[in-house]
Amino acid sequence: MDTRLKMPDKANIQGLILRGYTHPYSCHLLFSFPESNADEISSFFKDLYPWVQSAVDWGRKKPQSMLNIGLTFNGITKLSKEILLPTDLGNFPLAFQNGPWSKSSQQSLQDTADPKSMPSQWWNKKGCKVNEELHCIVHTYALTESAMDSIVDLVTASATTNGLTEIIPLALTTGNGRLYQTMVDRNSAKIHFGYTDGLSEPDLKNTGSSSPFSTPADNSNFLIGYYNGSTSYPGPFDGTKAGSFAKDGCYNAFRVIYQDVACFNKLLKDLASKHGQDLAFLKLNALELEEWFAAKLCGRWRNGSPLILSPDKPDENEDTAATGEDFGYAVLNTLPGQPTGSVATDNQLSSYSCPFSAHTRVANPRNQNLVNAEGATGPPRIVRRGMPYGASLTSGNEDDGVDRGLIGMFLCGDFSTQFEKLYGWMNCNNFSDKQIFSIKHPPQDALLGNRALLKNNPIFPGVVTSFIIPVGDPNLKEKKQIVIPELPQFLTTRGTAYCLLPSLASLAKIAGMKAA
């Protein structure tokens, strides 16, 4: 039997899945389908289909404007019965069917722990009704503002004609309530906290693996329909009508997150001021010390260079700063005086460069030891295709009341074993053993942890919001550390939707067309 991973057809895969776009303009439009009218839905998709960007390389001619489309489970239930029967729908994964507001998904996401992030408050406080009625998200991209306006007009005009209702996800004071991309410092890769984002992504473009074995970063764990060696089992599976519909698709956890930039900036300033003397040996001025704390919270300097490779200062070489990715957190040492080949894994040493609960170390702990309950396949991976929304903060650490944050697009093959599992890790660092995290009082991801979790939280008992930064020379007997006793809440969830990014063949089918 040929056990090689089969080669997907890029022409059948939505481009967003296999590549991150760098178009400077983007808008994400949310729609509710008309009640019981599959013809109107079909007509809407027919209007949009010519603009859908596939994963085929566009060469030197970057499209002026283009779009990709995601469908929620509730959206799929509204499609023509000729596409999927009600009996087919049960083959979709449970987390996708139930939605991110469900009790089971909230065990990991924990939005329910924070009154401001609760699903009832999502989508500009319209909450529960919109969660159920959100059927489709159209992700539009353009090279110029006028091209952006044109494609948004095209999509919204077709929606109006075909009886779709646009859902306005933000307050009207922010971009007319729509989710428009913002450029931070004229850099499409930067987010509001000032970090370069989107680094170290699983390389899904590598679609021709001849290995029968899969790693969590392989496309078999993201694309539906390529199961050999997959560790996350993207479904539904071949042999069902739902499996055929979903094949060459990928799931997208679309999550809009407000970022309290003033609070973040204030924390950095306060930390630099409070710990200036403790850290005098670093010989950094106040601003450099703020950058040092920003790096320790994230695991990377703001230009993207990882602390493990550049522990003392950011790598200023643009060619290597954000691309040096060949590193791990565990170091294998041969034990002195022991037989040849005996090794001990040292996870501690690396914490002097990158703290255990730094965001990038939690989201991808690489070769760090994991507890047995996490299985033997290594940490799950997700693909990030997000971007900032809302105007940049210009007033330092004073809040200006502007809504700003991240339009998060977290791609995965299975919501529960990839996206939700990682979110659980971020809310409670319990995935490695007691040499790394306190078992009695596990910490949280320094940036993304939900601080509203109570110590008696039934899912993550004992969790604390403190953050420890080991400092100094790890070879000295006397270990030093900076302890931040209580990290503040930086984030508020504005909304979350679980979408399928279907293949072009399935989009064509919805449109009543034959795929190109």
Added chain:
Amino acid sequence: MASPLTFYVQIHQDQTSQDTARKMVANFATMVKELLDKTEIVHYASLALIPNPATSPGGTASGAMGLLLLTNFDLAMIPYLKVFYDDPGINKFLNDVALIAYNPVPALNTLSAFQKFIVGQNLTPTPPSSDFSSQFYQAYPDTVNQIKNA
């Protein structure tokens, strides 16, 4: 304890199914011990036969009406059902339960089907919820690891 599971499955009354169920109960602890010891997230697990009801007060009845698995494990339920799906012994056990189930169970050949079967047969509401709070008591919220390392 994050994920209580009260997993009830009605089973067929034929002799083969009844014998299979009895053997499952007799071998249960041995079958699960290695994985549960290794993963350290399961507080306890108990498999029992639910006797057939008597047809008249004080009357006797033979055989089992169903299988009841009572367990409680740490961490969110659906993401961590993969731990059990990936274990050949427990995967086969659940497939064998499906084979003797009175109500037809779709083939458990995918993680998704496995999750749906378990969650669908769970009689305890998912926490956190008011249903869960009103129906479930626990003396402590600690995880297995927290207790063992106390």
